[in-house]
Amino acid sequence: MHFQWYPGHMTKAKRQMQEDIKLIDLIIELVDARIPFSSRNPDIDELGKNKARLILMNKADLADEKKTRIWSEYFKAKGYFVVCIDARSKNGMKAIQNEIMEACKEKIERDRRRGIKNRPVRAMVVGIPNVGKSTFINTYAGKACAKTGNKPGVTKGKQWIRLNKNVELLDTPGILWPKFEDQSVGLKLALIGSIKDEILNTDELSIELIKILLSDYPGALQGRYGAVKAEESEDTVAVNIEEGADAVKVLEKIAENRNCRTKGNELDYSKAAALVIDEFRGGKIGRFTIEMPAED
Numbered sequence: 001m002h003f004q005w006y007p008g009h010m011t012k013a014k015r016q017m018q019e020d021i022k023l024i025d026l027i028i029e030l031v032d033a034r035i036p037f038s039s040r041n042p043d044i045d046e047l048g049k050n051k052a053r054l055i056l057m058n059k060a061d062l063a064d065e066k067k068t069r070i071w072s073e074y075f076k077a078k079g080y081f082v083v084c085i086d087a088r089s090k091n092g093m094k095a096i097q098n099e100i101m102e103a104c105k106e107k108i109e110r111d112r113r114r115g116i117k118n119r120p121v122r123a124m125v126v127g128i129p130n131v132g133k134s135t136f137i138n139t140y141a142g143k144a145c146a147k148t149g150n151k152p153g154v155t156k157g158k159q160w161i162r163l164n165k166n167v168e169l170l171d172t173p174g175i176l177w178p179k180f181e182d183q184s185v186g187l188k189l190a191l192i193g194s195i196k197d198e199i200l201n202t203d204e205l206s207i208e209l210i211k212i213l214l215s216d217y218p219g220a221l222q223g224r225y226g227a228v229k230a231e232e233s234e235d236t237v238a239v240n241i242e243e244g245a246d247a248v249k250v251l252e253k254i255a256e257n258r259n260c261r262t263k264g265n266e267l268d269y270s271k272a273a274a275l276v277i278d279e280f281r282g283g284k285i286g287r288f289t290i291e292m293p294a295e296d
């Protein structure tokens, strides 16, 4: 599902979220582990300032593990609870229950003092489009519902999914609007495939991607595209894709390596551009995190 945001959308989404937040104890905020800054909308900090927060760094399977740990510490230092997950293959999901209980410890304690026993924690999932909200809810609720004896939901005005005796989840996630008016944020969202390809120039996008990889992950492109099979022979010829190399030249090497050619047998840069972006998004070139926390 791809979204184009207009002021009307944002106002509506914000209003809906303000209403929903009143009903819950905990915000489960999904971010993309490859771009944990650009894939979040900090307005949620204001909207949910009195609620406990669990940040799920999703798609951790595609991100750089070392940098994921740095980001995780960064969010923890801000007072959030953090779990790194891969909602699609269900990795990391086990740790979530415990973190929810930890994040809501104060509320549970407050209830206990007031003599309220066993009132489940109510939570809602929020995040920008494509960050994996539906995948997460399906993975998480699917498993939990099976565990509690196939009771899919409890209806009380809003649809709540009873995950277990301690947690209920609002069944519709809150959609946050991406902040792509900031150029660098927009670029990163485009690179991971969150913004419609049709409104972007794939050739330019691939050049930006190549520049980022050459500087942050020298060797990665060489590793995947550095060996070119010589024509009419089984031999491979090494090409040199190195730090500081010219991005257009690198794209040319990629076109050679993958034999991206037009009908007239010319190198087809656009085909190579689409290929490199596709392979990047699919994790085929490697696992990358393309931004780090700002020093503050």
Ligand code: G4P
Binding pocket: 001, 058, 059, 060, 061, 062, 085, 086, 087, 088, 089, 127, 128, 129, 130, 131, 132, 133, 134, 135, 136
């Ligand atoms: P949303 O509700 O926040 O809009 O996101 P959604 O769950 O629809 O997920 C968006 C895309 O991200 C889906 O791919 C989904 O499979 C993928 N995804 C979700 N979680 C993870 C994860 O942890 N790791 C990886 N690698 N991918 C994840 P899609 O291309 O739209 O669909 P499909 O290819 O799965 O059919």
